Amino acid sequence: MASPDTYSKDAAGSHQSHVAFNLSVIALVVMLVGIGAAYLLDAAGRQQVHLPDLRTAGPSVEKIIGGHKLGIPPAWFRFEDQRVAGFSDKVDLIFALPLGPDNHMREVMVTLSPRSRARSSARLLDAVYLHKFLPQQLEGPPGLVGKPLREEGGFAKETVWYDPLSANPFVTKCMQPVMADQPASCVRTIVAGNEVAVTYVFDMRLMENWKRFDTEAGKWLAKIDGL
Helix, strand or coil: CCCHHHHHHHHHHHHHHHHHHHHHHHHHHHHHHHHHHHHHHHHHHHHHCCCCCCCCCCCCEEEEECCEEEEECHHHECCHHHCCCEECCCEEEEEEECCCHHHCCEEEEEEEEEHHHCCCHHHHHHHCHHHCECCCCECCCCCCEEEEECCCCCCCCEEEEECCCCCCCCEEEEECCCCCCCCCEEEEEEEECCCEEEEEEEEHHHHHHHHHHHHHHHHHHCCCECC
16 A cells, blocks of 8 residues: 555656646747737738838948848848847848739748758758658649648648759748638748848748749849848
8 A cells, every 4th residue: 555655746746747737838828829919910010011122222231140241221121120230140121022913012021040040941841841741732832742740849730832843942831820810921941142041931822923932032132232
């Protein structure tokens, strides 16, 4: 027969496990609420955002990212407090790409960061995504294969779209929206100039013009001095 001390230890261990589980759940809920709030704020403010112009001229803001000196037009920054010269771990920008219906301009959020802090989507396809694919294949933009990811590892309700015929494929990961009336959001990372990681976040509906995405985004990257 087990002693009272044994029961006490078992109860304490059970209580600690229960507390740890609850803390994990709370952390997950807080993270999801934060993501949801970000999507809502972005959607609410999207119509109010003044999209920058690719033809923007004038003095640039000098930013140093990963030891690489970049000159960026001030109108491209998403946040005013980043419009100052100096070192930075990342820079948040807005591009306007003609990838909407009838070539209408659409907002694409862009983050520049050191190459060491982000892996390209093409590399993630081989190193991570291929090992997480579910058996089914989804229909989507012509020329792309859509594979949903297994839920473990934080990939719930996420799908990878990629060009299976290219040696350096177009790859993006899209996430279902938090709110049912909002479009899915996609993330794509490339490496520019061998030094800087460029991460795009955009409305999944732009995927209809995925073949032009890198070309149109490249026009903006070419305007960044030193990239």
